[in-house]
Ligand SMILES: Nc1ncnc2c1ncn2[C@@H]1O[C@H](COP(=O)(O)OP(=O)(O)OP(=O)(O)O)[C@@H](O)[C@H]1O
């Protein structure tokens with residue numbers, strides 16, 4: 001009895017009990033589709049998190065932060081210099097493992113206004129052109145700051161699209177896109193000219209949704225127009241980035257900080273941030289150590305600073321993904337297990353029903369192996385049909401999950417997960433079939449023939 | 453050397469400490485080409501003997517040789533292959549597979565001996581022709597009469613050209629007219645040179661066969677009871693020579 005024959009017999013047997021077989025397959029179908037669905041969700045999550053991570057500046061970035069001096073240096077706390085341009089120049093000259101150094105001088109609180117419209121930017125900072133690459137900004141319109149802007153402390157600024165949306169109008173609402181180059185806005189009471197605007201940052205999903213909305217305009221919205229607050233953006237990382245205002249670093253110093261604006265009238269040369277990027281992510285720890293050594297000198301040995309990296313977030317993301325994968329895997333494994341038990345159950349019922357048939361087959365010369373294979377093949381065929389149906393169902397399931405999923409990370413079905421799930425179903429059919437097949441194969445022909 | 457040689461074969465069942473000797477020290481030879489009937493009262497051990505001869509069961513004691521092969525200590529796999537190749541078995545209750553059609557039923561033994569599809573079909577049709585049922589090849593067993601079903605079963609028993617055909621009360625489930633047709637079929641097959649051993653309750657059937665064996669309480673009786681054995685060789689059945 002060759003394999004093809006056995007498979008054919010298996011199909012016939014399944015066809016002869018359509019409804020029963022379908023019920024049995026249901027377990028496998030659910031198991032396979034949940035396996036694919038879960039992996040799609042995890043994949044979507046992973047992508048979403050990676051996107052957010054990139055929006056925050058990538059993995060090769062480190063942020064210096066102000067820290068309380070350690071306990072043993074408590075007596076020196078008063079002479080802690082804080083982070084200043086001295087650090088920046090020292091790092092630039094001595095920290096060879098760094099690729100990019102971007103000093104930032106923030107103004108808090110910040111307020112941008114134009115006529116009667118006002119918006120609180122997520123940050124109003126003085127930067128070097130290095131900030132563009134540091135924070136992975138893309139300048140879509142206009143230009144960035146030149147040396148002259150820096151030198152003369154020109155009152156110019158580069159803004160994110162959300163600032164434009166609030167002060168000039170949101171293209172989604174007014175229908176045309178305003179590019180406010182050359183326009184003047186007020187930043188904390190001083191007039192600044194807009195010389196550049198970043199691209200609009202958003203997740204792939206939002207982008208698609210927005211483009212879709214543009215192609216298929218919805219009906220005119222009624223009711224009062226709602227302001228877009230902090231929470232309204234679906235992804236705060238992108239929203240935050242779109243609310244950025246950059247001015248030249250020197251402008252910030254000359255026009256705000258040296259006059260003591262926002263710092264109780266005392267000139268404050270401290271930088272709010274020194275962001276660095278390493279040349280090679282592989283040597284991340286070494287590069288950090290080098291930067292630390294350099295800054296220890298400029299800080300006279302007082303450790304009033306620290307580094308904050310994305311490495312932690314990367315690990316968090318990986319841990320979250322691992323957890324999601326794990327719990328998804330367990331759920332799918334349980335449903336596949338239940339499916340397997342269902343198959344085993346139905347195969348046991350089926351051989352009990354066919355004891356006489358098995359006796360007849362044995363009496364005319366079927367070997368133990370032939371009977372074993374026949375039952376095993378049947379079980380595998382049920383599981384495989386269930387597997388195929390499960391893969392098909394998973395598409396619908398993933399669509400549904402995409403609609404229900406709380407995050408904006410659309411589930412992504414991968415071919416690998418489909419193949420894996422299908423192989424799982426085959427393996428389950430095999431395992432579930434072994435016991436019934438053994439039982440059938442071991443039947444004594446005489447007793448089987450006598451069985452009523 | 454005889455085709456089948458049984459030497460001191462016993463089959464002993466243990467039921468709750470009690471020992472049941474279904475076969476008790478049976479010694480028997482069957483030569484190639486013989487046509488034997490086995491008779492005896494109910495419970496005397498006829499079916500047990502048939503099953504052991506047909507390699508469906510193994511003896512508790514004694515030795516059996518079939519066509520030169522010792523089968524009393526053969527493995528399950530060897531027994532399966534012997535059942536497939538050397539033995540044809542016909543049952544009282546036909547034992548056809550209801551889900552397969554007549555042709556597929558007859559093909560079944562050849563599937564287990566790995567014969568290709570085309571040859572399988574040809575040989576199955578030839579066997580069906582032998583039992584005069586080639587025009588029913590596409591029917592299901594349930595669509596046939598009892599006698600026709602038994603003829604399909606005989607075709608199935610013959611399809612692998614076995615050395616010997618065992619039939620356990622092949623007419624036991626048929627009316628006497630149909631039984632006569634089956635008996636005629638066996639007679640014809642015997643005349644063609646096949647070795648056949650059949651179990652029967654019916655003295656009239658036993659009367660037709662050249663050799664008769666009687667079993668009593670698991671033993672082969674010395675003298676065949678003439679009443680049981682068809683009154684010394686006359687039968688109501690008409691054998692068409
Ligand atoms: N599996 C078994 N376990 C116990 N005893 C058995 C078993 N099979 C058969 N026997 C006993 O063996 C004896 C012979 O049984 P067997 O079926 O061979 O009789 P038989 O001659 O074929 O009878 P019948 O003409 O009624 O078919 C009986 O006493 C029966 O009870």
Ligand SMILES: [Mg+2]
Pocket residue numbers: 498499500
């Ligand atoms: Mg019997």
